[in-house]
Amino acid sequence: MKTEIVENVAFNLIKQAVIYLPEDVKQALRKAYDEETSEAGKTQLKAILENIELAEKNQAPICQDTGTIIFYVLAGAEVKGLDKIEGALINATRRATKEVPLRPNAVDPFTQKNSGDNTGRFIPYIHWEVVPGDTLELTVMPKGGGSENVCLTGMLVPGEGINGLKKFVIESIIKAGAQPCPPTIVGVAMGGGADIAMKLAKKALLRPLNEPNPNPEIAKLERELYEAANMTGIGPMGLGGKTTVLGVHVEYAFRHPASFPAAVAFNCWAARRASARIRADGSVEYLTHKGKV
Amino acid sequence: MAVYHLKTPISEEEIRKLRVNDVLYITGIIVTARDQAHRRALEYLREGKPLPLKLEGLAVYHCGPVVSREGDRWVAVAAGPTTSTRMDLFEDEFIKNFKVRVVIGKGGMGRRTTEAMAKYGAVYGAFTGGAAILAAKAIKGVRGVEWLDLGTPEALWIFEVENFGPLTVAIDSHGNNLYLDVAKNVEENRRRIYEKLGLQP
Numbered sequence: 424m425k426t427e428i429v430e431n432v433a434f435n436l437i438k439q440a441v442i443y444l445p446e447d448v449k450q451a452l453r454k455a456y457d458e459e460t461s462e463a464g465k466t467q468l469k470a471i472l473e474n475i476e477l478a479e480k481n482q483a484p485i486c487q488d489t490g491t492i493i494f495y496v497l498a499g500a501e502v503k504g505l506d507k508i509e510g511a512l513i514n515a516t517r518r519a520t521k522e523v524p525l526r527p528n529a530v531d532p533f534t535q536k537n538s539g540d541n542t543g544r545f546i547p548y549i550h551w552e553v554v555p556g557d558t559l560e561l562t563v564m565p566k567g568g569g570s571e572n573v574c575l576t577g578m579l580v581p582g583e584g585i586n587g588l589k590k591f592v593i594e595s596i597i598k599a600g601a602q603p604c605p606p607t608i609v610g611v612a613m614g615g616g617a618d619i620a621m622k623l624a625k626k627a628l629l630r631p632l633n634e635p636n637p638n639p640e641i642a643k644l645e646r647e648l649y650e651a652a653n654m655t656g657i658g659p660m661g662l663g664g665k666t667t668v669l670g671v672h673v674e675y676a677f678r679h680p681a682s683f684p685a686a687v688a689f690n691c692w693a694a695r696r697a698s699a700r701i702r703a704d705g706s707v708e709y710l711t712h713k714g715k716v
Numbered sequence: 717m718a719v720y721h722l723k724t725p726i727s728e729e730e731i732r733k734l735r736v737n738d739v740l741y742i743t744g745i746i747v748t749a750r751d752q753a754h755r756r757a758l759e760y761l762r763e764g765k766p767l768p769l770k771l772e773g774l775a776v777y778h779c780g781p782v783v784s785r786e787g788d789r790w791v792a793v794a795a796g797p798t799t800s801t802r803m804d805l806f807e808d809e810f811i812k813n814f815k816v817r818v819v820i821g822k823g824g825m826g827r828r829t830t831e832a833m834a835k836y837g838a839v840y841g842a843f844t845g846g847a848a849i850l851a852a853k854a855i856k857g858v859r860g861v862e863w864l865d866l867g868t869p870e871a872l873w874i875f876e877v878e879n880f881g882p883l884t885v886a887i888d889s890h891g892n893n894l895y896l897d898v899a900k901n902v903e904e905n906r907r908r909i910y911e912k913l914g915l916q917p
Contacts, residue, residue: 462717463737463884463894470844470882474796477849486846487782487794524793526782526869537867569799569823569845590915597902601823601895602799604845651909656901660845661823662884663898693846 433515464664490565573599601661604691615676620686725773728837741881778821780869794848808832824895841883
């Protein structure tokens with residue numbers, strides 16, 4: 424697979440993601456505005472909708488925090504040149520920083536120096552998954568810092584079961600309050616281990632809002648947590664109101680008998696993501712932002 | 717709920733009129749400052765060094781903007797607010813010593829800042845988090861930048877603004893704090909949620 428194609432597609436994905444919100448997120452925000460009864464909450468949602476429109480019109484990033492760039496790669500086992508993809512994604516990130524532009528958000532934790540181009544050790548971070556076939560599917564999640572700062576993992580008591588998880592999720596949302604820019608999308612995962620739970624919770628943020636978990640029991644739990652979260656009254660931007668979350672997505676892995684790892688990840692209302700598929704012949708299909716290149 | 721349009725420099729008298737839930741638009745000069753700029757400003761104060769500009773009567777904005785250089789001038793491309801709670805550590809001293817009248821950010825601030833606002837006469841204006849383009853639209857020009865060595869998000873950006881807002885007055889200069897009110901309400905709602913889900917506190 425040609426690295427120029429991968430680089431170009433990754434660049435386009437970053438650009439699409441930071442300028443255009445996915446349709447499901449926009450719809451959920453419009454619905455929230457229609458249904459909001461709190462005056463302060465409604466003012467906030469109105470500003471959000473206006474801002475989304477202006478960003479599209481001006482071809483500028485929706486939010487100044489263009490996030491940490493994270494890629495999810497589904498790599499077909501027969502794709503040639505997989506060793507070159509990391510370099511292409513790094514180059515795309517550098518180019519996007521300059522040309523879109525993105526805010527430089529990669530800081531060395533020891534020296535506090537900002538690299539200036541959104542790259543550095545392990546950044547952009549790339550999650551790899553090998554799948555059958557010869558296509559490459561790229562997803563980018565420009566992940567905002569405000570919503571990242573309130574992500575939580577907890578090692579719960581196995582004896583408390585699902586009730587322990589529900590409590591952990593509600594407490595995490597209450598503790599986060601206004602900080603993650605509500606209405607948020609909440610990713611929840613249980614099982615695996617501390618790291619696995621957070622990985623799954625964060626990945627759950629990528630799932631469209633109109634797609635419940637295919638397991639009906641989990642879908643029911645998602646619904647229950649969604650309704651409970653919106654009973655908190657935190658509201659848009661924490662100024663009070665009906666809509667605190669746009670959706671709750673739950674994932675799980677099997678757990679050790681002695682452990683009940685749980686993770687709660689947040690995405691701000693500017694829940695940005697973009698995906699594309701590159702076929703072996705070099706043709707590209709944009710999956711989330713058709714016609715926005 | 718009243719709507720106010722204020723021009724900088726803003727006097728203490730003007731700011732004392734504002735109450736929580738009012739809506740405020742600012743015209744004039746606002747200066748961005750995040751964690752590092754707050755820290756350095758207070759370091760300068762301790763060392764007796766003057767700040768690069770006088771902040772009295774101005775608005776300080778918790779924001780790390782996306783800026784681009786066009787020829788010899790800077791343009792603010794996206795400039796929404798960052799989370800203010802991180803600045804709680806510095807803001808009371810900042811308000812006391814530099815006499816800013818408006819603190820703009822998102823997510824609210826705590827009791828220490830609320831008390832300083834009541835004592836010295838300042839308000840907290842909540843700007844919609846992430847509404848970066850709405851903010852940029854009200855920024856008519858970049859008058860200057862200081863402390864660029866801190867990196868573009870952390871530098872002091874001096875913005876000339878026209879009707880910058882809507883800002884919800886979420887903390888006023890009379891000790892009222894909308895976020896603390898919401899938090900109280902959330903405490904009550906938590907009980908109802910636990911009951912509904914059949915959870916033990």
